[in-house]
Amino acid sequence: MSTVLTKTITEHLYHPLYTLWLPCQPGNLLSLASPESYEQADKILQETPSFQAYLHHIETNTTNPSSLLSVFAIPRLSQLNILRPEKYLDRKASTSVIFQDQRLYYPEMSGLIPGSTKDEELVHLALSRFLETLGSLVLGDMLKWQDEKYPFKPTMFGHGVMEARIDGSLVNCLTNEAFAILDARTVYRSREERKLYWEETAKMVSWIQHDLRKGRQSPPPRYLIISQCLEQIYLVVANFDKDYEEYIKILEAPVLSDNPRISCEMMEMTEYGPFNTDDAAHMKEFSKHVLAYYCEIQKTAFAEVPN
Numbered sequence: 001m002s003t004v005l006t007k008t009i010t011e012h013l014y015h016p017l018y019t020l021w022l023p024c025q026p027g028n029l030l031s032l033a034s035p036e037s038y039e040q041a042d043k044i045l046q047e048t049p050s051f052q053a054y055l056h057h058i059e060t061n062t063t064n065p066s067s068l069l070s071v072f073a074i075p076r077l078s079q080l081n082i083l084r085p086e087k088y089l090d091r092k093a094s095t096s097v098i099f100q101d102q103r104l105y106y107p108e109m110s111g112l113i114p115g116s117t118k119d120e121e122l123v124h125l126a127l128s129r130f131l132e133t134l135g136s137l138v139l140g141d142m143l144k145w146q147d148e149k150y151p152f153k154p155t156m157f158g159h160g161v162m163e164a165r166i167d168g169s170l171v172n173c174l175t176n177e178a179f180a181i182l183d184a185r186t187v188y189r190s191r192e193e194r195k196l197y198w199e200e201t202a203k204m205v206s207w208i209q210h211d212l213r214k215g216r217q218s219p220p221p222r223y224l225i226i227s228q229c230l231e232q233i234y235l236v237v238a239n240f241d242k243d244y245e246e247y248i249k250i251l252e253a254p255v256l257s258d259n260p261r262i263s264c265e266m267m268e269m270t271e272y273g274p275f276n277t278d279d280a281a282h283m284k285e286f287s288k289h290v291l292a293y294y295c296e297i298q299k300t301a302f303a304e305v306p307n
Contacts, residue, residue, distance in 0.1 A: 014198040017205050018247060020266040021197055024189075027282065030235060030272040032222055032289050033296035041291035044137055051137075051287065058280040075133050078126035079277045083231050124167045124184035126277070127228040131170075131182075134287055138294050142173045143301060151178060152210040164199075164206040172301050179220040179297050181207060183227040189234060189271070200225055201269060204238045205248055212245060221296045227271075233286055234273035241265060 033041075045051050050070035057069060057076060065073040065080075132145050147168050154163040168182035183200060187193060204223060211219060225236040243264035275286035 014201060017201050018244070018264075018266050019201045019205075020268050021191075021201075022268055022270045024234075024271045024273070027235070027272045027275050027285050027289070030237070030289055032224070032235070032237075033292040037292040037295035037299075038288065040295045041138075041288050044291060045284070045287055048137060055280045055284055058278060058283060071133050071136060072130075075126070075130040078122075078129050079231070081122060082126055083278055119186045120167075120184050123186060123228050123230065124182065127182060127184055127226065127233065128168050131226065131290065134290050135170075135294060138291060138298070140298075143170065143179070143294075143297065144173055145170050145182075151176075152206045153213075155206055155209050162202060162206065164203045166203055170297075177211075177214075177216060177218075177220075177301075178207060179301070180224045180226055180293070183225055183236075185227065185229040187229060188232065189227070189229045189274070197269075200227065200236060201267075204236075204267075204269065208238075208240075208245070209248060212249065218300055221293065221300065224293070226290075229274075231277045232274035233277065234271045234275070235286075235289060236269060236271045238267055238269050240267035 031038075050068070050072050053066070053068035053070070054072035054076055057065060063080070065076045067073070069076055128145055128147070135143070135145065145168055149165045149167070150163070151166065151169055151171075152164060154161040166181045167184045169178040170180040171178050181203065183203070185196065187196070189196065191197070204225065208223060223238040223240075225238075227234045227236055241264070244267050247264045273286075275282040277283060
């Protein structure tokens, strides 16, 4: 690629992604999986002493994790590193979606931070450790959380290229297909933080386009972003139809304005939460959703893998 102008996502660049963000929903209304998977997840969590000790640790507001937490001790310690009053996290966010304009000859970074900040890494560590520990209760060796920042190839976007950085993904080690992606932030979610929603939309579109380009036969049960903003976790779900899939394919055309828009419904993005890491009821509910989703993946993850 030639020398390019690099800039962060703007409302003008977000608009062609044709997405509607619905009102935030309470976490207990979400259904990521079948009733059978939720029943299985609830049974596993109830019968896991270390998880029950983890919930008890939150309820009693204990400072240091005890040995009873076992595999949940390190994830809880990572959560406490964010919750401690004396721990001030820098609220300056990095840029996780960039556009490179190939028509211009000189680079202009405009103060963008293309990589995660140090404090964003602390939030990412707390989230990824907890999800990995939940995964150890049910996932086999072939489904793993990985930290690759750019698992999806840059996407053509009119005259330029759209590139999205994520904070991790749950992948099938045999096919390298993603089943969820992560987003770590040092700012609280608010509809006033419009850029956050633009970036998450761009990440979701990059993932969907990646799957369409690869001809994925078994899509994930849900296109899911797990986003942690300081001590609050959200589950973000995308809903779209086949017509929308056809629509976003034109984003890779050389000139967007030369392509007629097909008639389709907008992709709907819904955030569920917050799940506060210092609230036992919240974390019990969040863990049930995630574990049920893991159980649901197990049913389909290897369906298309040849012998």
